[in-house]
Each structure stands twice: as C-alpha cells, then as structure tokens.
Amino acid sequence: xxxxxxxxxxxxxxxxxxxxxxxxxxxxxxxxxxxxxxxxxxxxxxxxxxxxxxxxxxxxxxxxxxxxxxxxxxxxxxxxxxxxxxxxxxxxxxxxxxxxxxxxxxxxxxxxxxxxxxxxxxxxxxxxxxxxxxxxxxxxxxxxxxxxxxxxxxxxxxxxxxxxxxxxx
Ligand SMILES: [Zn+2]
Numbered sequence: 001x002x003x004x005x006x007x008x009x010x011x012x013x014x015x016x017x018x019x020x021x022x023x024x025x026x027x028x029x030x031x032x033x034x035x036x037x038x039x040x041x042x043x044x045x046x047x048x049x050x051x052x053x054x055x056x057x058x059x060x061x062x063x064x065x066x067x068x069x070x071x072x073x074x075x076x077x078x079x080x081x082x083x084x085x086x087x088x089x090x091x092x093x094x095x096x097x098x099x100x101x102x103x104x105x106x107x108x109x110x111x112x113x114x115x116x117x118x119x120x121x122x123x124x125x126x127x128x129x130x131x132x133x134x135x136x137x138x139x140x141x142x143x144x145x146x147x148x149x150x151x152x153x154x155x156x157x158x159x160x161x162x163x164x165x166x167x168x169x
Contacts, residue, residue, distance in 0.1 A: 022139035025074045026132040032074035033084055042126045042147045043075035046085045052123040052151055059149060070140035075130050078148075082162040085124050085152065123151040124158060 024030060029038050047055065051067065058065035076084070126148030133140045152158060 019137065019139065022072070022074060023134045026134060026139050026141065031076040031080050033076040033080035036077075038075065038077055042078075042128055043130055043143075044078045044081040044124060044126045044148070045073055045075050045143065046081050046122060046124055048122050052125075055123065055125060055146055055149055056151065059146065064144075065146050066144050067142055070133070070142050072138060072140065074132075074139070074141055075127070075143070078124075078126065079162060079165040081124050082150075082158040082165060085122065085158055086156060086162070123149055125149055 021035075022032075025032050025035070030036065031038050055065050075081075125143075125146060127143040128145030128147045130144070131142045150158065150161065
C-alpha cells in the first residue's frame with residue numbers, strides 16, 4: 001500500500017493524496033512508497049517520457065538537471081522506485097491524464113488501472129538532493145543533481161536491477 005494513499009471508511013482512496021501524509025514524507029524524509037525513512041544521500045523517483053528525455057539531454061550536454069516545474073510526486077528508496085516503475089503503468093508515461101490540477105501524486109497507486117495501455121519511455125532516476133514546499137493545500141517537490149539515470153522502454157526493464165537491489169545485504 002503506497003504511503004501516500006489516504007484511507008477513508010476503511011478503504012484506500014487511491015485517487016486522492018493525503019496532504020498530511022505527503023507533508024510528513026517531505027519533512028521526515030519518508031519514502032513515498034513504503035513510508036519508512038530514507039537514509040541520507042540520494043533519493044529516487046520515477047519520471048515520465050518527457051522528463052526522462054530532458055534528463056538524458058542534460059546529461060549528454062554535461063549540464064546540471066533540475067526539474068523546473070515542481071511535482072507532487074515524493075521521492076523514495078531505490079528499490080521502491082524500481083518496483084513502482086514496473087507495477088504502475090502510468091509511471092513511465094508522460095503527464096497525460098494526470099497533473100497538479102487533479103491533485104496528482106496518484107502515480108504510485110495507478111496499479112489499480114494496470115492493464116491499460118502503457119506507452120513511451122520513462123526512467124528511474126536517482127537525485128542527490130530534493131527540496132520541498134508545504135503549502136496549505138499541496139506539497140511540492142523539486143529534485144536536483146542527477147546521480148543515477150535508468151531509462152526504460154518496457155515495464156519489466158528494471159527486474160534484474162530490482163533483484164540485485166533486494167539481494168543486497
Ligand atoms: Zn521505500
């Protein structure tokens with residue numbers, strides 16, 4: 001169960017993001033997937049095709065990358081994001097069908113719609129640092145300093161990497 005899924009009347013509300021939980025994730029450095037503390041250092045997130053392409057361009061040009069538009073998507077552990085990239089069909093898609101206006105952040109819960117078409121490339125990206133802003137209604141994240149870039153074309157692209165990650169002592 002993704003940590004950012006709010007509960008209501010005993011049932012998870014997948015389409016919503018609980019502001020308090022997101023704020024706690026940001027302030028207490030909690031993984032947005034498993035809700036446990038992320039160690040100091042890099043954090044990971046899954047990006048869609050557009051952002052993946054922008055990062056690839058920046059890396060190729062030797063420029064620092066920074067997501068200009070803040071996102072509602074919080075960071076997570078490397079293994080959690082590798083996993084999320086494979087089980088959530090929307091994670092590797094560009095921003096179609098979602099966005100800030102829809103109170104976004106539901107990518108991690110999008111596995112409920114698994115089976116719908118999944119297109120385009122995306123990536124699991126490690127960032128050296130994140131910053132956040134907690135507004136009365138939203139929690140916004142910005143990610144800086146790409147330290148790992150793992151683009152994918154297919155849903156199972158990260159399976160071997162995830163296995164290796166989980167096998168670590
Ligand atoms: Zn985690």
